[in-house]
Amino acid sequence: MIKARVTVTLKNGVLDPQGKAIKGALGALGFDGIGHVRQGKVFDLELEGNDKAKAEADLKAMCEKLLANTVIENYTIALG
Template sequence: MINARVTVTLKNGVLDPQGKAIEGALGALGFDSIGHVRQGKVFDLQIDTADKTKAEADLKAMCEKLLANTVIENYTIALD
């Protein structure tokens, strides 16, 4: 079994209204040292195989088909 983490973030240049809202809320809570916030999402998955090459290929396909909108998002895959 392989543990994997997929991190999905917006591409540079894509507007991030949720990040801006978080940035504003942090400022309102007194965290004035925050200059810029970008939000993303993280997926932790367990892959039922011992073959890291196959697991990585499957994860890439999952990202391309469902987990990330590759028009506006980037993703990274980390395997344990």
């Protein structure tokens, strides 16, 4: 069993209205000094088998086809 974490974030230059709303909410809650907030998503996956090279290739394909919109998002893969 291979554990993996895929982190998907917006590319630089892509507007992030949710990040802006989070920054505003943090300020309203009294958290000062927040310069910038970008939001993203994290996927924790477990893949059967022990072949890390195959797992990484499969995860890349998953990101390219479903988990990330590669036009506006970047992704990173970490195998555990």
